[in-house]
Amino acid sequence: MVFDQIDREILSLLARDGRLTFRELGDAVHLSANAVSERFRRLQAGGVIRHIRATLSPSALGRDLHAQIEVKMAAGTSAQEFENALRHLPQVVSATLMTGSFDYVVRVACSDREDLMGLTETLRRHAGVSETYTRVILHEVELVNAV
Structure with missing residues (x-):
């Protein structure tokens, strides 16, 4: 277009x-x-504008701890199964399928460290994840460079 x-x-x-x-x-x-x-x-x-939607503030909803969890899938777990499991976890903001050592990078917003630990355990036990590597986000700059 x-x-x-x-x-x-x-x-x-x-x-x-x-x-x-x-x-x-x-x-x-x-x-x-x-x-x-x-x-x-x-x-x-033309598909350039896909959606007009509200962007919620996780912090305003009590989710002040932001992190990225790199995820390695367990053998036999499909991407679709993993993504469907993520849809039921309210802490998950986004998930990106990647190349490299880990399969996905999952962006999360948790209420505190215990919530983050619980989420990590849920991923391992119920979402077909064999390994995780978590990094807490200290500061993020949101850049809006549409075109």
Whole structure:
């Protein structure tokens, strides 16, 4: 799909704040709300814009301990089985299938160390995991560079 600099500006603005109205977007890129609406629908139909959703703050929900858990799958556990097991664990923020020594990197937000330890044990016992390597995240910078 071909898109121009105005499309890129619209995408960048929406990546920072998905609640912007077409009028607000139009004011920012010097177009009418109708013109922005047409561009939005084209970008959405073309698969560039997949979702507009709320991003929840784990810390505001009492999950202040953030970590990455590298996971090595047990023999016989499929990626689909593992990913389905993760969907039932509220601490899991995301999971990325990787190359290298470990199969997945799982991003988690836990309430405290005990919660993190319990989650790690759950992964080993019920999610087909043979080995984990956990690192606590001390600081994270969220960069929104959409295009």
